[in-house]
Amino acid sequence: MMLLTAHLPILQVILPLIAAPLCVLLRGPRLAWGLSVLASWGCFAIAIALLRQVLAEGSVSYALGGWAAPWGIEYRVDVVNAFVLLIVSGISSVVLSGARAGIEAEVAKDRIELLYTCWLLCLAGFLGIAVTGDTFNVFVFLEISAISSYALIALSGRRRALIASFRYLIMGTVGATFIVIGVGLLYMVTGTLNMADIGARLPAVAESRTVAAAFAFLTVGIGLKMALFPLHLWLPNAYTYAPAPVTAFFAGTATKVAVYLLLRFTFTIFGADYAFATVAMEWILLPLAVLGIFSASLVAIFQLDVKRLLAWSSIAQIGYMVLGISLVSVTGLTASTLHLFNHALIKSALFMTMACVFYRIGSTQLADFAGLGRRMPWTMAAFVVGGLSLIGIPLTVGFVSKWYLILALLERGWWPLSVFVVLSSLLAVMYVWRVVEMAYLQPATSNAKPCEAPASILIPTWALVLANLYFGIDSSLTVGIAQRAAESLLGVSS
């Protein structure tokens, strides 16, 4: 047992990586699904164990293959990435558990095993990005996750999914290239790839133009990956045309991991002093966040496809996280980290309801939602709760995020922005309520019968919805972790 706990960081990545090819070997979609669900829950268990370990003992360092840190690859887990690992593996497990029916309905029969393989590879990539303490290793896992996610989107079988996937591929590759250029430049000036090591050596060479160039390349590259406005154009189509369970998985993980990367590079590697005092990054991030929140919410209001509407809302929500980061304060980073977790719960729950709807209706067009409140009462109730959480009504997680974000803004004395945040959540009311009204107040077009989604999708959906309520009511756990994460990023001890 001692032996196993010592190797948790690497097990976190190895487990899905080994399970992925096994999925292809196992003939039969059910078996592959079963295996990947097991693997994913295993990852979740490891993530919980890691988080407990980190909370109790401080950060964990793991030398890959026994090679010591600056030369070998180091996996380093502190509160920040332990939290991200928990989010990613948790969302993946719950969504995957409810994905079987939806995927069998949407994906061609002979490719289902491939989808689960890609899913696990993608999961391994996300977890790898989060767990590693080596910048080049980040790039490797980034590519693993990206390439498998292009395949996941394309597997939907719809023709437009191919275009969406291709577009994502182009943008994603540009992003990855930028990141690898940035990492290369950093290697050039510091001679090391280890994050902590770079962090220690950078202040000596901080004045050089090479470092500034590295910083720019990395920020833009990560910005592309996390769909930061105006680099978000790949996201709406990718989310809309991917199989519905895959969208639910991405919504809770892909952009979150990218936000984590931004946090890691900005605060651990470059350091808050360099990023915000020398380069004044808040004046880049802040306007982009504000513009992103506003324009994406506005676009969301006019969408005719609910999945696309939620995708645009995701872009706006990324803006909230970036806004919190650009405040460079403990409360601001707490708000961002909290929202990372909370938004993963919100959006995954909402996209799971989309999976329910698509499974029964075969469409997520707003017009087809007419009368769904009667026909799929449990699904739509889940949507309403998720929607309220997205708006930020008290007793949901969305409220907790908003509370801390506005508090952080007030602490900095940025009045107009706090007004802006509350106003922008009114836009969320508008786009959520369009769907609610359509579902509950518009009579169904034909004499349609009740067609509640099967329990296999509904139970995971409701698990996410209840998590939305639970963490909205008792936020002490998440707030506590987020606060510690923020403190460790800023290097302040409480």
Place this chain on the structure above:
Amino acid sequence: MAALLIPLAGAVLLPLVGRWPNVREALTLLCASLLFFCVATLTPAVLAGARPEWVLWEFFPGLQLAFRLEPLGMIFALVASFLWIITSIYAIGYMRGNQELKQTRFYVCFALALAATIGIAFAGNLLTLFIFYEALTLSTYPLVAHKENAEARAGGHTYLGVLLSTSIAFLLLAILWTWSATRTLDFRVGGILAGSVHGPMIGLLLALYVFGVGKAALMPFHRWLPAAMVAPTPVSALLHAVAVVKAGVFTVVKVVVYIFGVDLLKGEPSADWLLYVAAATILIASMVALRQDNLKRRLAYSTVSQLAYITLATAILAPLSLVGAALHIAAHAFGKITLFFAAGSIYTAAHKTKVSELDGIGQRMPWTMGAFAIGSLSMIGVPPTVGFVSKWYILQGALSAGQLFAVLVIFASTLLSAAYYLPVIYVAFFRKPATRGDQSGHGEAPWPMVLALVLTAAGTMLLFSLLGLPLDLAKGLVGA
């Protein structure tokens, strides 16, 4: 503290028995009676000066979900829970008489709304209050949009739009401002803001609070109230004459007394605007009410104006006027619910909604119109109705504070409300029915409705003579 759980339990159980209407309605009545009993048993302790507290759990570090009983909340909870019993009786008659659809949903949302109301009444800090405030908005939305036609959808739109956006945009911001300035949100005697917020900022924060509480229907955020009149009449009666709107003014009074503190506001000229906005709302809403032909809309504008009375009384900041404000919460509730009951019973029996169609209806529906007359008198403020008492206290407070302006406004609005209520009574009793032949002989509304409106009309008179309890509670508010 079972008070909060009773309506909640009702909301859970109601859908289970939704198939049997008799059981469902018996359950509603049972919940309502139990709730009132529960609230009533709490009253003596509060009167004796106890302030029982109940902390549920910590919401944010240092900020709990907590309940704390105090006199004003007691008045509000007593009125709301008592009138829920009567409204339930009335609703049974109304919903069956008009063969409304989806009655189970109706009763469930009603119970939820009551739970939220009790939560507001007993809230121990601003955050708890805010949570139940939003819950009240959301649980009443399905009631407003109950008919599910285009008009109901539009009404629901306005309702949700105004209430949700004001609360999120202003109220939440004001609460966060208070929290970041003082690190507490508790309701304390004497207020918590003194020393943390200065100068014109006080006026600004007050504006955020008062306009943030859209439920208080202060102009220009009053539009949701007439829009909500598309709801079935029992909803208009209990929620939009008692629970929802009173939750609004209740919050305003609480914020002024327990968050700002009367003394802080008295010394701050930038907070004076509240008096004038309230006065303007009283007068403008009264004049709009004059021009409404639709009876329920006329009542709605009258509500806007009467709510502004309470805000005005609070803004005068004199102890006596605060007593008047607290009393007026009860007085207006009884009077206005009677009027709405009457409007609903006219609609059920005669299918009429306009004042101009009511010629001679007093002869066919003597009980209904008799009650309507009593309710109107209470609105105008004529003894022996309870409306007179609350107005008396507000006037005394205004005089003691030397607010001649407020006194003038109250007199003017008394005349105006006489001008829009008396004609209704006049046409109902003293004008002959316009067309005799085609009137198929309708009589009174179903007996549960008549019973309910007679009870509330009697209540307005009884409260006048049995004023002791509410008066003691109201005095507890100002610590007199």
